[in-house]
Amino acid sequence: MEGSSIRIENGKLAVPDNPVIPFIEGDGTGRDIWKASVRIFDEAVKSIFRGNKQVVWKEVLAGEKSFKASGNWLPEETIAAFREYLVGIKGPLTTPVGEGMRSLNVALRQELDLYTCYRPVRYFNGVPSPVRNPENVNMHIFRENTEDIYAGIEFMNGTPEAEKVKRFLMTEMGVKNIRFPGTSSIGIKPVSVEGTERLVRRAIIFALERNLPSVTLVHKGNIMKFTEGAFMKWGYALAEREFGDKVFTWNQHRQIIRKDGEKAADDSLSDAAASGKLIIKDVIADSFLQQILTRPAEYSVIATLNLNGDYISDALAAIVGGIGIAPGANINFETGHAIFEATHGTAPRYADQDKVNPGSVIISGALMFEYIGWNEVAGKIYSGLEKTIKNRLVTYDFHRLMDNATLLKTSEFADAVISNI
Ligand code: NAP
Numbered sequence: 444m445e446g447s448s449i450r451i452e453n454g455k456l457a458v459p460d461n462p463v464i465p466f467i468e469g470d471g472t473g474r475d476i477w478k479a480s481v482r483i484f485d486e487a488v489k490s491i492f493r494g495n496k497q498v499v500w501k502e503v504l505a506g507e508k509s510f511k512a513s514g515n516w517l518p519e520e521t522i523a524a525f526r527e528y529l530v531g532i533k534g535p536l537t538t539p540v541g542e543g544m545r546s547l548n549v550a551l552r553q554e555l556d557l558y559t560c561y562r563p564v565r566y567f568n569g570v571p572s573p574v575r576n577p578e579n580v581n582m583h584i585f586r587e588n589t590e591d592i593y594a595g596i597e598f599m600n601g602t603p604e605a606e607k608v609k610r611f612l613m614t615e616m617g618v619k620n621i622r623f624p625g626t627s628s629i630g631i632k633p634v635s636v637e638g639t640e641r642l643v644r645r646a647i648i649f650a651l652e653r654n655l656p657s658v659t660l661v662h663k664g665n666i667m668k669f670t671e672g673a674f675m676k677w678g679y680a681l682a683e684r685e686f687g688d689k690v691f692t693w694n695q696h697r698q699i700i701r702k703d704g705e706k707a708a709d710d711s712l713s714d715a716a717a718s719g720k721l722i723i724k725d726v727i728a729d730s731f732l733q734q735i736l737t738r739p740a741e742y743s744v745i746a747t748l749n750l751n752g753d754y755i756s757d758a759l760a761a762i763v764g765g766i767g768i769a770p771g772a773n774i775n776f777e778t779g780h781a782i783f784e785a786t787h788g789t790a791p792r793y794a795d796q797d798k799v800n801p802g803s804v805i806i807s808g809a810l811m812f813e814y815i816g817w818n819e820v821a822g823k824i825y826s827g828l829e830k831t832i833k834n835r836l837v838t839y840d841f842h843r844l845m846d847n848a849t850l851l852k853t854s855e856f857a858d859a860v861i862s863n864i
Contacts, residue, residue: 444461444497444499445461445499446459446461446462446463446498446499446501447459447461447462447463448462448463448527448528448529449462449463449464449528449529449530449779449815450529450779451529451778451779454777456529456530456779456814456815456816458815458816458817460495460496460497461496461497461498461499462498462499462528462530462815463499463501463528464498464499464500464501464528464530464531464532464811465501465502465503465521465524465525465528465531465532466481466500466501466502466503466531466532466533467502467503467504467505467506467521467531467532467533467534467536468502468508468534469506469533469534469535469536469785469789469804470506470507470508470534470535470536470537470789470791470794471535471537471788471789471790471791471793471794472534472535472789472790472791472793472794472795472796472798472799472853473506473534473535473536473785473789474534474794474795475794475795475796475797475798475799475801475853475854476534476785476799476801476803476804476853477534477804478853478854478857479801479805479853479854479856479857480801480804480805480808480857481500482857482861483805483808483824483827483857483860483861483864484498484808484812484820484824485497485498486861486864487812487820487821487823487824487827487864488812488817488820490823490864491817491819491820491823492820496817501524501528503520503521503524503525503531504518504520504521505517505518505521505533505536505547505551506536506537506547507536507537509521510539516539516547517547517550517551522551522554522555525551525554525555525780525782526554526555526780529778529779529780529781530779530780530781530782530783530811530814530815531781531782531783532782532783532784532804532807532808532811533551533782533783533784533785534784534785534804535784535785535787535788535789535790536548536789537789537791548784549593549595551773551782552588552589552773552782553589555773555775555778555780555782556589556775556778556780557588557589557773557774557775557780557781557782558587558588558589558638558641558642558774558775559585559586559587559588559642559645559772559773559774559775559776560584560585560586560587560588560752560756560771560772560773561583561584561585561586561771561772561773561774561810562583562584562586562756562759562760562769562770562771562772562786563582563583563584563770563810564580564581564582564583564584564756564759564760564762564763564769565580565581565582565763566578566580566581566763566764567763567764567768567825567828567829567832568829568832568833569829569832569833569834569835570763570764570768570832570841571764571841571844571845572762572763572764573761573762574736574762577762577763577764579739579740580735580739580759580762580763581740581743582735582739582742582743582744582745582759583646583649583650583655583743583744583745584745584747584752584755584756584759585642585643585645585646585649585744585745585746585747585752586747586748586749586751586752586753586755586756587638587639587642587746587747587748587749587752588749588773589638589749590633590634590635590638590748590749591632591633591634591670591748591749591750592630592631592632592749592750593749593750593753594631594632594633596630596631596633597628597629597630597631598628598629598630599628600626600627600628600629605627605628605629608629609621609624609627609629612629632667632670633670634670634671634673634674634748636677639673639674639677639678639681640677640678640681641776641777642746643658643660643677643678643681643682643746644681644685645774645776646658646744646745646746647681647682647685647686647690647721647723647744649744650721650743650744651686651689651721654719655721655743655744656716656721656722656743657721657722657723657724657741657742657743657744658682658721658722658723658724658743658744658745658746659723659724659725659726659731659742659743659744659745659746660674660675660678660679660723660724660725660726660746660747661725661726661727661728661731661745661746661747661751661755662674662675662725662727662728662747662748662751663727663728663729663751664676664725664727665727670748671728671748671751674748675725678723678725678746679692679693679694679723679725682723683695686721688720689720689721690720690721690722690723691711691712691715691716691720691721691722691723692722692723692724693722693723693724693725694723695711696708696709696711696712699711728747728751728754728755731745731755732754732755732758735755735758735759735762736762739762756769756771756786757769760786764841765840766786766787766803767787767799767800767802767803767838767840767841768800768802768803768806769786769787769803769806770783770785770786770803770804770806770807770809770810771783771784771785771786771803771807772784772807772810772811772814774814781811781814783807783808783810783811783814784804784807785803785804785807786803787803797852797853797854798838798839798852798853799838799839799840799853800837800838800839800840800841800853800856801838801853801856801857802828805824805828805860806824806825806828808824809821809824809825812824823864824860824864826863826864827860827861827863827864828860828863830863831856831859831860831863834859834863835847835848835849836848836849836851836856836859837849837850837851837856838850838851838852838853838856
């Protein structure tokens with residue numbers, strides 16, 4: 444079937460009835476997972492639209508499959524397809540090991556300036572969890588995807604570049620606290636106003652659109668004042684400037700304490716929450732990692748920098764069932780470009796064994812359908828998945844943690860989800 448491109452018009456996605464969606468099936472276990480997931484996607488679309496709408500899947504290559512076919516790990520045509528069709532999905536890719544070789548995932552994010560890594564973390568009934576009340580976790584992580592120490596600006600000790608940077612810092616900038624300057628490698632952590640604002644703005648819009656109670660800025664500003672601390676400061680400033688009456692910030696709360704005392708500030712905070720204002724708050728990253736175990740219900744939307752976001756997403760994923768069902772999306776909300784993806788790797792030792800959990804790609808697909816406005820399709824996928832797990836029909840990773848469960852292969856798990864759609 445001929446399809447057409449999803450477009451962005453006046454800041455909104457325009458989705459045709461037969462959108463072309465490029466996909467990368469992925470390396471290793473990606474092959475089994477994609478085969479299983481795409482059957483579920485097509486079934487969910489069919490059950491809602493009865494043939495009136497349909498995805499036209501377009502395979503594009505990257506990773507080992509691409510390297511074998513063309514000697515290129517990430518061909519220009521693949522990037523061009525994601526650029527043209529706006530929305531795509533991918534399985535896990537092998538990161539080629541070698542000096543100077545960029546991760547393919549990072550390359551795609553950079554090429555399309557996919558500045559938000561969005562990861563929802565919610566609990567599906569029946570999933571084995573290491574904590575007593577995993578259902579209290581219901582968070583949406585907005586992780587900045589282009590800056591921070593992950594920008595890749597690093598210089599290896601012993602290279603002329605590292606020596607030059609160290610010399611500059613010590614002789615021209617008066618830096619005295621590089622503990623072992625003779626042997627130190629150096630990394631740089633850029634955090635900008637624009638980078639912070641575009642991420643925090645989207646986290647706030649997301650929370651307002653869904654009527655969620657809070658956005659929390661998670662940072663290490665107590666130690667890294669001009670990067671992580673500035674992220675918090677710029678985040679609060681943006682919230683107050685652009686969202687005015689719709690939000691109440693802890694920054695405002697702190698100002699009221701200074702002026703009128705704690706009681707007045709607490710009253711203002713309670714009034715704001717009671718009147719449905721979105722509360723913008725902040726927490727230090729290490730404290731947050733404790734509180735997701737002890738008081739997770741206090742958090743809803745999270746906005747954070749790249750490195751914190753990496754740790755936080757995996758810690759939260761573990762609480763609600765682990766890497767086998769952790770979905771992800773990389774999005775540029777202005778251009779509309781988005782790539783939905785498995786957050787785990789290729790798990791090469793299980794490749795082509797029809798064994799692993801396809802949940803991560805399945806849920807990423809559901810997120811993709813939500814993103815393009817096909818919410819009922821996403822709903823079908825979630826309910827089919829939830830019913831299957833509740834019936835204790837699971838792949839090996841859950842099976843080893845559950846009593847009286849039935850062990851299914853990847854393809855059988857897909858069959859079970861389809862029969863529950
Ligand atoms: P990995 O592929 O994520 O596998 C680590 C372990 O996670 C597996 O041994 C398995 O644990 C569990 N696991 C992963 N996928 C699973 C699934 N679908 N269902 C159930 N369990 C699953 O990490 P890795 O072995 O460190 O990395 C392998 C390759 O993937 C590397 O080339 C790496 O660069 C790449 N990678 C790609 C991405 C991506 O494309 N987004 C992300 C991370 C890594 P058990 O054996 O304990 O059951």
